[in-house]
Amino acid sequence: MRTIKLTYPHTLLLDELPETAAAIGFFDGIHEGHQKVIKTAVNQAKYNNMESAVITFHPHPSVVLKQDVEHVQYITPLQEKQQMLQRLGVDRLYIITFNKELSSLEPQSFIDHFIIQLNIKHLVAGFDFSYGHKGKGNVQTIDAHSRDVFDVTVIDQVQAGDRKISSTRIRELLQSGEVERANELLGRPLIVRGIVKEGDKRGREIGYPTANLAISNDVLLPRIGIYAVKVLFKNEVYEGMASLGYNPTFTADRDEPIVEVNIFDYNNDLYGEELVLEWHHYIRDEIKFNSAGELIRQIEEDEKQIRRYFAHES
Numbered sequence: 001m002r003t004i005k006l007t008y009p010h011t012l013l014l015d016e017l018p019e020t021a022a023a024i025g026f027f028d029g030i031h032e033g034h035q036k037v038i039k040t041a042v043n044q045a046k047y048n049n050m051e052s053a054v055i056t057f058h059p060h061p062s063v064v065l066k067q068d069v070e071h072v073q074y075i076t077p078l079q080e081k082q083q084m085l086q087r088l089g090v091d092r093l094y095i096i097t098f099n100k101e102l103s104s105l106e107p108q109s110f111i112d113h114f115i116i117q118l119n120i121k122h123l124v125a126g127f128d129f130s131y132g133h134k135g136k137g138n139v140q141t142i143d144a145h146s147r148d149v150f151d152v153t154v155i156d157q158v159q160a161g162d163r164k165i166s167s168t169r170i171r172e173l174l175q176s177g178e179v180e181r182a183n184e185l186l187g188r189p190l191i192v193r194g195i196v197k198e199g200d201k202r203g204r205e206i207g208y209p210t211a212n213l214a215i216s217n218d219v220l221l222p223r224i225g226i227y228a229v230k231v232l233f234k235n236e237v238y239e240g241m242a243s244l245g246y247n248p249t250f251t252a253d254r255d256e257p258i259v260e261v262n263i264f265d266y267n268n269d270l271y272g273e274e275l276v277l278e279w280h281h282y283i284r285d286e287i288k289f290n291s292a293g294e295l296i297r298q299i300e301e302d303e304k305q306i307r308r309y310f311a312h313e314s
């Protein structure tokens with residue numbers, strides 16, 4: 001997959017670009033609904049002998065449109081999005097810089113510059129896609145703006161049981177610790193990646209070494225608490241338990257939560273390595289214990305519970 005970043009006005013030349021079937025949207029999470037939009041574009045491309053593309057935006061529009069938002073936490077930060085799109089068989093990823101100039105483009109200018117000029121012959125969008133200044137363009141107006149140069153397919157909202165799948169719903173579920181439900185809507189486990197850094201060196205002392213992860217600040221994490229996780233490391237999958245929180249038993253004034261993981265049946269140095277955590281099951285909130293002994297007893301219980309969870313799950 002080729003990734004091409006575009007900032008308005010771009011200088012790509014129409015006659016140097018292949019005919020393309022493209023899915024367009026912000027696609028945070030690449031959940032089951034997004035996947036349907038993207039797969040439809042990939043299939044259209046195959047069927048019509050074209051290239052397939054995803055056209056997306058970065059950063060999230062709220063960073064530009066809302067004064068108070070400095071950075072957004074993404075369910076799928078750009079790197080994750082790229083890997084998932086690659087796996088879905090997308091040939092090209094166009095990332096349009098979302099800035100003030102872009103947000104003031106009239107809908108017709110947006111379509112001329114970013115759809116027609118990119119040689120898109122078939123455009124696939126979700127039912128709620130909007131474009132152009134103040135989101136004035138939407139799936140009802142695309143046909144009129146297409147200048148009959150490209151076809152449009154609109155994908156209806158995908159349901160999971162009686163619930164509509166949306167990034168907002170997934171965020172709410174993660175916020176309330178319902179990771180399994182969130183994972184169902186995503187169609188895969190939520191992941192976070194990070195490099196193992198040094199912590200307070202207390203883990204080994206209490207019998208539970210924990211790899212502490214340095215995580216980029218644009219990653220959406222689930223609610224604070226203790227989780228059953230799987231750890232992907234060097235093509236192996238391990239089970240383990242993760243603590244996402246402030247370690248209140250030992251530290252009073254941490255301002256950012258940390259993610260740390262004890263990997264079951266593993267004993268080796270991990271500093272500097274990249275781990276990917278899959279969040280599987282929330283087991284409890286973090287607790288401020290009165291002593292290290294009480295914390296250790298609780299972690300022993302957590303371990304039993306999490307090992308049972310994985311034994312029954314598989």
Ligand SMILES: Cc1cc2nc3c(=O)[nH]c(=O)nc-3n(C[C@H](O)[C@H](O)[C@H](O)COP(=O)(O)O)c2cc1C
Pocket residue numbers: 199200201202203204208209210211212226241242243246247248249250260261262285286287288289295299302
């Ligand atoms: C399964 C698990 C549960 C934990 N639960 C708590 C908790 O409830 N309260 C707390 O203060 N710390 C909790 N911790 C975090 C420990 O305090 C932390 O791992 C320990 O202090 C080691 O920190 P270090 O890696 O920086 O040396 C938990 C850690 C694990 C692995």
Ligand SMILES: Nc1ncnc2c1ncn2[C@@H]1O[C@H](COP(=O)(O)OP(=O)(O)O)[C@@H](O)[C@H]1O
Pocket residue numbers: 196197198199200201202203204205208209210211212261262263264265266267268269270271
């Ligand atoms: N089973 C394991 N799970 C997590 N880390 C482990 C494990 N076995 C060994 N380690 C190593 O021990 C380190 C954690 O030990 P710990 O005493 O908690 O130190 P720190 O406070 O620096 O995290 C990890 O970063 C990793 O290098």
